[in-house]
Amino acid sequence: MKTATLRVHTPEGIVFSQLLAGPVTRFLAWSLDLLCIIAMLTALGILFGLLQMLSANIASALYILSYFIISVGYGIACEWAWRGQTVGKRLFRLRVVDAEGLKLQFHQIATRNLLRFVDSLPIFYFLGGIVCWFSSRCQRLGDIAANTIVIRHPRIAQPDLDQLLAGKFNSLRLYPHLAARLRQRVSPAEAAVAAQALVRREQFDPIPRLDLFANLASHFREKVEFPAEASDGIADEQYIRNVVDVLYRTKS
Amino acid sequence: MIIDLQRFLATERPAWTELERVLDKLDAQRLKQMSLEELERFHLLYERAASDLAKITTFASEPDTRRYLESLVGRAYAEIHETRQRRPQAALLGWFFQTLPQTFRRHIRAFYFSVAITLAGCAFGGFTIALDPASKPALMPFPHLLQDPAKRVAEEEHATKDILSGQKTSFSAQLMTHNTRISILTLALGMTWGIGTIILLFYNGIMVGAIAVDYVRAGQTKFLLGWLLPHGVIEIPAILIAGQAGLILALALIGWGKRISLRARLREISRDIVTLIFGVALLLVWAGVIEAFLSQYHEPVVPYSAKIAFGLVELFLLCLYLGMSGRQSRAGVPPAPSDPGRQPKGRRDACPTL
Numbered sequence: 001m002k003t004a005t006l007r008v009h010t011p012e013g014i015v016f017s018q019l020l021a022g023p024v025t026r027f028l029a030w031s032l033d034l035l036c037i038i039a040m041l042t043a044l045g046i047l048f049g050l051l052q053m054l055s056a057n058i059a060s061a062l063y064i065l066s067y068f069i070i071s072v073g074y075g076i077a078c079e080w081a082w083r084g085q086t087v088g089k090r091l092f093r094l095r096v097v098d099a100e101g102l103k104l105q106f107h108q109i110a111t112r113n114l115l116r117f118v119d120s121l122p123i124f125y126f127l128g129g130i131v132c133w134f135s136s137r138c139q140r141l142g143d144i145a146a147n148t149i150v151i152r153h154p155r156i157a158q159p160d161l162d163q164l165l166a167g168k169f170n171s172l173r174l175y176p177h178l179a180a181r182l183r184q185r186v187s188p189a190e191a192a193v194a195a196q197a198l199v200r201r202e203q204f205d206p207i208p209r210l211d212l213f214a215n216l217a218s219h220f221r222e223k224v225e226f227p228a229e230a231s232d233g234i235a236d237e238q239y240i241r242n243v244v245d246v247l248y249r250t251k252s
Numbered sequence: 253m254i255i256d257l258q259r260f261l262a263t264e265r266p267a268w269t270e271l272e273r274v275l276d277k278l279d280a281q282r283l284k285q286m287s288l289e290e291l292e293r294f295h296l297l298y299e300r301a302a303s304d305l306a307k308i309t310t311f312a313s314e315p316d317t318r319r320y321l322e323s324l325v326g327r328a329y330a331e332i333h334e335t336r337q338r339r340p341q342a343a344l345l346g347w348f349f350q351t352l353p354q355t356f357r358r359h360i361r362a363f364y365f366s367v368a369i370t371l372a373g374c375a376f377g378g379f380t381i382a383l384d385p386a387s388k389p390a391l392m393p394f395p396h397l398l399q400d401p402a403k404r405v406a407e408e409e410h411a412t413k414d415i416l417s418g419q420k421t422s423f424s425a426q427l428m429t430h431n432t433r434i435s436i437l438t439l440a441l442g443m444t445w446g447i448g449t450i451i452l453l454f455y456n457g458i459m460v461g462a463i464a465v466d467y468v469r470a471g472q473t474k475f476l477l478g479w480l481l482p483h484g485v486i487e488i489p490a491i492l493i494a495g496q497a498g499l500i501l502a503l504a505l506i507g508w509g510k511r512i513s514l515r516a517r518l519r520e521i522s523r524d525i526v527t528l529i530f531g532v533a534l535l536l537v538w539a540g541v542i543e544a545f546l547s548q549y550h551e552p553v554v555p556y557s558a559k560i561a562f563g564l565v566e567l568f569l570l571c572l573y574l575g576m577s578g579r580q581s582r583a584g585v586p587p588a589p590s591d592p593g594r595q596p597k598g599r600r601d602a603c604p605t606l
Contacts, residue, residue: 010329014302015309016322060422068429072436083279099515103330107523114529117433118440118448141443145501147519153323188318 006137006149008101018101018151021094023132026150027125032088037074041067075113080106092152099137099147108146115142171230172242179246182224191247194220194240201237213237261317264304268324271297275327298328350578352531355524356493357574359500366495369450370488373457378465380458391462401470408475408550420544428540431487435494435532439501439525446502453495460488478556481563483543489570490535497528542566 005017021029044066051059078086084096084104096112098104119128119140128140137149172179194216201209217236220243231239274294286294305321356363380387389398396404416423434452441448467476504517512520546559 008326008329010302010325010333012299012302014306014325016305016325016329018322018326057418057421060419061425064422064425064429068432098330101326101329102333105523107526110526110530111522114436114526115440115443117437118443141440145443145518146522147515153319 004136004138006099006151016101018097018149019153020138021092021150021152022138023129025092025094025152026132026138027129029086029088029092029094030125032091033074033078033086036087037070040070040074044070072113075116076110079104079109079113084109089150094150094152096148096150099139099143099149104148108148111146112142112148115140115145118142168241168245170242170245171234172226172246174230175226178224178226182220182243182246185223186220186243186247190219191244194244195248198237198240198244210236213240216240260304260307264300267297267300268304268321271301271324271328275324275331278331279327294328295332298325298332301325301328347527348531348534352527353574353577355527356496356531359496359524359528362499362503363492363496365499366453366492369453369495370457370460370492373454374461374464375457376454377458377461377463379461381462381465382469385466388462388466391458392466397463397466401467401472401475405472405475405550409552416544416548424540424544427543428537431490431536431540432533435491435536436529438491438494439497439529442498442501442525443505444502445505446499449495449498449502452498453491456491474556474560475550477563478550478554478559479547482559482566483539483547485563485567486535486542486570487539489574490532490539493528493535494532497525497532500528501525 004020006020007015007017009015044063048059048063048066051062075086079089079096082090085094089095096104096109098108116125116128119125119131119142121127125140128142131144132138132140135144137143139149143149172182197212197216201213204212213236217239220240221231234242271294274290274297301321302325305318305325308318308321377391380391392398438449438452441452463480464476467473500521501518504521505514507514507517510517546554546562550556
């Protein structure tokens with residue numbers, strides 16, 4: 001699946017990044033929205049079915065108009081009311097935003113939704129999907145015209161390290177200045193890899209587990225060199241425990 | 253940079269919370285206008301959060317805080333660097349009598365282009381049906397248009413039963429939604445560098461030209477005018493305006509003679525094409541009502557002269573509206589350009605990640 005980040009450099013020299021949603025996630029969110037539209041139309045069909053007893057002509061006209069308004073206006077109304085989200089986008093944690101990090105405007109929402117007519121050609125968003133796949137910002141034609149992107153903000157679950165690490169002596173903590181340097185040099189992604197390896201350690205076979213922690217330990221040893229008495233004689237897995245303890249638990 | 257994270261979080265979190273509160277109020281539109289002090293405070297909080305983000309970005313142990321700050325800075329950045337004029341929610345009447353006709357006139361060349369393509373289609377369709385009447389099924393793929401015009405007119409004028417009885421409202425709704433869909437498609441196909449829009453306009457012209465010549469050749473000009481004018485004088489311009497919107501989009505994509513980026517060009521026209529297509533939808537609602545409730549009734553029920561006169565009055569009013577409406581206010585207060593050449597100062601790029 002294609003993923004990318006959009007980096008915005010502010011005039012203050014600050015960089016913030018936003019994760020772009022790929023075509024597959026967006027298609028899944030759209031499928032969910034389609035189900036919502038079908039559910040609404042079915043409910044209206046039942047309602048207007050009852051109304052038909054009073055006037056078949058009016059009921060039929062109202063159904064035709066409602067069908068059109070819901071199928072075309074669903075995306076516009078939801079994205080405007082929920083600041084760039086529909087039901088599907090909410091569930092998949094996606095959001096439409098301005099491509100330059102600015103405030104999303106109504107005409108942008110309307111443009112990107114009206115251009116679904118061309119994105120959905122010939123069927124099931126084939127054209128939009130192809131364009132999105134090859135676009136560096138994962139934009140379909142409607143997004144390009146409206147200058148919007150779809151970002152995702154996955155929920156970041158902090159691993160429950162307290163049970164994993166509590167009560168263990170950590171030799172690295174004897175050197176607070178080196179521990180601080182380690183925290184400064186390790187990127188969030190590297191820290192997350194180490195924490196995940198610990199959390200999921202029981203899922204690995206013995207030999208791959210040894211290899212994995214050996215590689216990780218060697219990687220983190222290169223980041224900051226601790227004195228031999230702090231690191232020698234410690235198993236690689238224990239070394240990674242200590243590293244994660246230093247990174248995630250700032251209070252000993 | 254080595255920082256004492258606990259102290260850092262304890263010190264800075266109140267400022268982040270305050271910034272978040274202001275942003276929430278702005279999102280909920282509860283802060284209509286900020287005082288100078290509030291603006292200064294907002295700016296200070298933004299800069300402080302941005303600076304905190306820079307400090308914490310390389311700090312491994314707090315990915316959640318970094319994401320939170322990124323989101324906060326992103327939202328505040330959008331508020332502070334948004335330079336597009338914030339218009340009050342335009343009242344429908346103001347939008348209809350000023351914004352829409354002004355937008356139409358601002359892009360009048362695209363409209364003329366749309367008219368020219370349709371006229372070319374009309375000429376093609378007219379000549380083809382005149383030279384080769386057998387081509388009718390290919391040019392007009394609608395069964396009710398394939399029969400002999402004189403025969404149809406005789407049938408309609410001697411009909412004893414209202415074929416639309418009890419269906420007029422639903423027929424009207426069908427016409428409105430179908431024509432609006434076609435109009436949106438005509439606009440959307442502007443993204444094919446205008447090729448799709450041109451094809452649709454040309455094809456529409458072929459049908460109109462072929463029908464017109466077919467009825468004129470059969471000596472049914474009066475019927476044709478009485479049948480088409482009441483709704484056609486609104487419906488056809490509506491399709492032409494949809495074509496105009498599609499061509500505006502295409503011209504922005506192509507960018508002839510413009511030295512600004514594709515994104516800037518698209519930003520310039522995005523609001524205008526939405527204005528035009530909403531206007532088209534309104535026109536088509538009117539056309540749908542007229543087509544179902546008036547156009548399908550002929551002499552002796554409704555005299556042709558009355559229908560033709562009604563159509564001409566509509567056409568006159570439409571021309572007056574599109575050509576003149578909103579001009580006075582424009583002389584007093586020039587309308588804001590669709591998106592004043594806004595370019596945020598920041599630099600953006602997209603980069604693939606692992």
